[in-house]
Amino acid sequence: MQSTLDFPDLLRLIDERSAAFRAAVAAAPSLDAQVPTCPDWTLFDLARHLGEGRRAWAATVAAGPDATAKATPVGAPAAPRERAALVAWLADSTRQLLDALRDAGPDRGCWTWWGASQSPRTCGAVARHQLQEIAVHTYDAQLTAGAPEPLPDDVALDGVEDFLSTCCATTHAWPHEPATVEYYLTEGSSWRVWLSADGARVARLATPDHAPDASARASARDLVLAFYGRVPLDALELDGDRRVFDRLVAWEPG
Known part of the structure; x- marks a missing residue:
């Protein structure tokens, strides 16, 4: 299935949704607030999950098409507990992912967990699904901060087909x-x-x-x-x- 968003748009929207996530973290009353849509996590847990996950995907993309498993970043700093430092750490996580995707381009092969699906195992498909993960977790963070916003139209429209082809097929x-x-x-x-x-x-x-x-x-x-x-x-x-x-x-x- 072809994406309704081209690769540069996917990268732009990853950056935008990541910035919105950081804004929600910065505005929330407490990093210890429980996330209503992920009740086992605090907002700090959610931020750590998002940042660590993006760093792991950056390393996986950088590992190239011959990688046989998701990569573990070497020497990656832990998520800091202080809010301003956490926001900066999240920004660096996004930068690492975007840099890796830009360097690889949309057509290069990449290890993915969805080998049995209808989505290709390419960096373009990784970018597509990363956008959805970040967008949904941004909704989680905004809800925790008390100001949830609807998913952007272009993100949501592409998200339906991405979910069906990647997570359902x-x-x-x-x-x-x-x-x-x-x-x-x-x-x-x-x-x-x-x-x-x-x-x-x-x-x-x-x-x-x-x-x-x-x-x-x-x-x-x-x-x-x-x-x-x-x-x-x-x-x-x-x-x-x-x-x-x-x-x-x-x-x-x-």
Whole structure:
């Protein structure tokens, strides 16, 4: 599947969402505040996760197409507890990721955890998915700071297809009876997911046929947040067999 965002836009938006994350960390009343959407984490835990994760992906991209596992940065400083230093550490984490992606370019191969999906194992696909991880965690941080903002339209629109092709599509067998699911965006795009013993296959629909076993309709912003468990499924307009959605949420192909 082709991204609706080109590589320079992905990098620009990674930078923008990372800056918004840092602003939320700087504005929050306390780094010890619990993150409502990640209840086992404080805001400091979330910031440490985001920064360490971006440094690890920077190292993985830099390791090149022959890497066989996610890289561990060597000599990376721990996330500092003091707020201003933490914000600066986060900015450096973003810089490392962006530098690595720019140096590699979108077409170079890269180790990824999604080998069984429909997303390619390239640095461009890494940038695409990194944008979504950063955007969703920025929402988490903003919610913790008391001022959540909707996902930007261009991020959310690309995020629906990224999630379906990267996190949903798989060659691992669906353990239930075959089913079809369709997702309709209020912005106009739609996708079908086929679930069977062959796994989960995803495709855009030119014209929805309105005959799936289950369907969901929502804005791209709400659908991405539902995909990542930030809003409940009931926030979407659901139709058909609700059990299919419950099984999809519980499914952990491996």
